[in-house]
Amino acid sequence: MILTLVEKDLEGAPVEVSLEALTFARTLSAEGGGIPVDAVVVASGGQSVSDELRKQLAEYGVRTVYEIQGEAASAYAGAAWASAILSVREQSKSVVVLAAGTDRGNELMAHVAARAGVAMAANVLSFHGLAPFTVTRQVLGGAALEEMVLDQRPAVFSVAGHAVEAKPAETPGAADVVEVSAEIAVADLVARVVSTDEPETDESGGLKTARVVVGAGRGAGGPDGFKDIEELTSLLGAALGVSRVVTAAGWRPHHEQVGQTGTRISPELYVPCGISGAIQHWAGCSSAKTILAINTDPEAPMVTRATYAVIGDLHEVVPAINAEIRRRRG
Amino acid sequence: MANVLVCIKRVPDSSSEVVLTEDAQSVDGRFAGFTMSPHEECAVELAVQVTAATGGETAVFTLGDAEAAEQLRSALAVGASAATLVEADGSTYGPADVAREVAAVVRAHESDGTSHDLVLLGNDAADSGDFQVGIRLAYELRRPVVNGAKLVSVADGVVTAKVEGPEGVETYQVPLPAVVTIREGGVEPRYPSVPGRMRAKKVAIEERSPSAEPSGPKRVKLTLPPPVPSNVQILGEGAAAAPAVVDLFEELGVLAR
Numbered sequence: 285m286i287l288t289l290v291e292k293d294l295e296g297a298p299v300e301v302s303l304e305a306l307t308f309a310r311t312l313s314a315e316g317g318g319i320p321v322d323a324v325v326v327a328s329g330g331q332s333v334s335d336e337l338r339k340q341l342a343e344y345g346v347r348t349v350y351e352i353q354g355e356a357a358s359a360y361a362g363a364a365w366a367s368a369i370l371s372v373r374e375q376s377k378s379v380v381v382l383a384a385g386t387d388r389g390n391e392l393m394a395h396v397a398a399r400a401g402v403a404m405a406a407n408v409l410s411f412h413g414l415a416p417f418t419v420t421r422q423v424l425g426g427a428a429l430e431e432m433v434l435d436q437r438p439a440v441f442s443v444a445g446h447a448v449e450a451k452p453a454e455t456p457g458a459a460d461v462v463e464v465s466a467e468i469a470v471a472d473l474v475a476r477v478v479s480t481d482e483p484e485t486d487e488s489g490g491l492k493t494a495r496v497v498v499g500a501g502r503g504a505g506g507p508d509g510f511k512d513i514e515e516l517t518s519l520l521g522a523a524l525g526v527s528r529v530v531t532a533a534g535w536r537p538h539h540e541q542v543g544q545t546g547t548r549i550s551p552e553l554y555v556p557c558g559i560s561g562a563i564q565h566w567a568g569c570s571s572a573k574t575i576l577a578i579n580t581d582p583e584a585p586m587v588t589r590a591t592y593a594v595i596g597d598l599h600e601v602v603p604a605i606n607a608e609i610r611r612r613r614g
Numbered sequence: 615m616a617n618v619l620v621c622i623k624r625v626p627d628s629s630s631e632v633v634l635t636e637d638a639q640s641v642d643g644r645f646a647g648f649t650m651s652p653h654e655e656c657a658v659e660l661a662v663q664v665t666a667a668t669g670g671e672t673a674v675f676t677l678g679d680a681e682a683a684e685q686l687r688s689a690l691a692v693g694a695s696a697a698t699l700v701e702a703d704g705s706t707y708g709p710a711d712v713a714r715e716v717a718a719v720v721r722a723h724e725s726d727g728t729s730h731d732l733v734l735l736g737n738d739a740a741d742s743g744d745f746q747v748g749i750r751l752a753y754e755l756r757r758p759v760v761n762g763a764k765l766v767s768v769a770d771g772v773v774t775a776k777v778e779g780p781e782g783v784e785t786y787q788v789p790l791p792a793v794v795t796i797r798e799g800g801v802e803p804r805y806p807s808v809p810g811r812m813r814a815k816k817v818a819i820e821e822r823s824p825s826a827e828p829s830g831p832k833r834v835k836l837t838l839p840p841p842v843p844s845n846v847q848i849l850g851e852g853a854a855a856a857p858a859v860v861d862l863f864e865e866l867g868v869l870a871r
């Protein structure tokens with residue numbers, strides 16, 4: 285059996301990347317002669333699996349939905365959740381345990397693998413070959429790929445976001461719900477969330493979800509080099525994102541950073557100004573639908589990877605764009 | 615008092631092009647240069663803050679070749695007072711191997727009378743991106759672990775860690791000894807001062823041999839993603855390109871007020 289951890293959003297619906305992980309699991313199942321795909325969910329706030337969630341998991345071909353209840357299902361504790369997932373693994377006789385490559389998905393798979401004494405592959409893109417089971421995963425924030433053998437059982441891994449497109453199954457699954465109340469050791473509850481402060485405002489200025497993002501990098505030249513870029517951001521009703529060079533130099537705060545160790549954006553339009561497009565940055569903006577790069581260097585990776593580009597100094601190009609927008613608006 | 619050990623890794627600088635070694639087992643950083651993983655720069659800063667507040671000491675650990683001493687010295691220059699290098703070819707070590715080597719050093723120091731009440735690591739290394747060494751270390755040491763914290767403080771033998779979770783900022787309060795993995799963004803790493811650099815040069819780095827043969831990373835090989843052919847459409851040069859840019863904005867419908 286293939287056991288997939290399904291994470292839920294605040295409304296109790298499965299998150300998109302978990303549906304992608306289920307789609308990945310189904311492909312693996314087909315390759316493995318149709319071994320069933322099961323899901324494991326953790327009950328939250330005493331809620332049991334809603335009809336809506338069950339219906340959606342059925343559409344994604346899930347045979348059995350294991351729902352973890354009891355002590356493990358109250359506040360989040362990585363070790364406790366992993367312990368419960370491993371109980372389900374025993375019960376379902378799973379040979380593969382996977383999750384979406386979210387912060388929590390990677391964390392839980394690491395716990396599961398450490399407890400089971402097996403390897404774990406983070407951010408898997410594809411698999412090729414079942415004997416031995418070989419996967420390709422992202423390293424260096426996606427700038428390189430690693431081929432890795434998962435020859436132990438269970439094979440534990442996380443699926444990188446957007447590695448596959450979430451697609452319902454041709455034949456729906458039964459999605460029978462099985463409640464699991466695993467016994468949790470006291471030691472596994474020591475590191476547990478004691479309180480959660482709901483974010484009052486989106487500190488990233490809505491970067492993560494912005495439709496348009498204007499970016500600025502080394503080309504800004506210094507902490508005073510952002511005036512025109514801020515104006516363009518405001519004219520476009522966009523969010524401002526910067527490269528790591530900018531935050532490391534202290535020109536702008538970290539919460540504006542786009543990249544491997546900052547916010548990952550996926551806007552309709554990204555306008556990086558004076559950003560060369562190093563791996564660190566590209567890892568955070570490669571999901572943008574359209575990229576318009578403004579850069580002095582026509583050979584810069586950001587320019588060659590962009591959809592559109594203007595070659596020039598941002599301090600000349602951006603004010604001219606701002607003036608043109610104002611002119612057309614009269 | 616809380617003593618903190620920070621585990622750091624020498625990684626290829628991610629600001630330049632990736633080149634693989636001939637055996638396709640690692641990234642060739644000879645041209646790009648090397649740095650410390652960004653998450654770990656913040657881990658060092660947090661450790662120095664914790665030890666300043668509690669009167670403990672910050673030590674740093676790395677596993678790698680002799681050149682990795684450069685990254686240990688960077689940490690010594692910003693406030694760490696001791697450093698350990700386990701000299702080994704890091705590309706032949708998997709996450710479980712590295713966790714075992716860190717645990718061996720923690721235990722050895724403990725039996726020599728130096729405790730590492732809190733061990734900090736980066737959430738994930740900038741190169742191998744395994745997302746698991748800290749968690750494996752916690753199981754090796756039978757300690758609780760908090761993953762992906764941006765802020766850490768210690769008072770009365772309890773570590774408080776703040777993590778940006780899916781529903782908001784989560785607070786953990788965990789009794790020491792503990793392991794916490796750090797994510798960049800909660801603190802600004804300080805710049806080394808001149809006296810700091812001078813002091814760092816004088817510290818003797820403890821060199822140790824690995825405690826066991828590595829079982830390996832289960833890596834078959836590294837590859838580079840196929841180059842994406844450039845389809846960029848150049849709209850123009852300098853300020854003269856502005857009308858074409860605004861035409862594009864109109865076409866994409868992003869100018870609507």
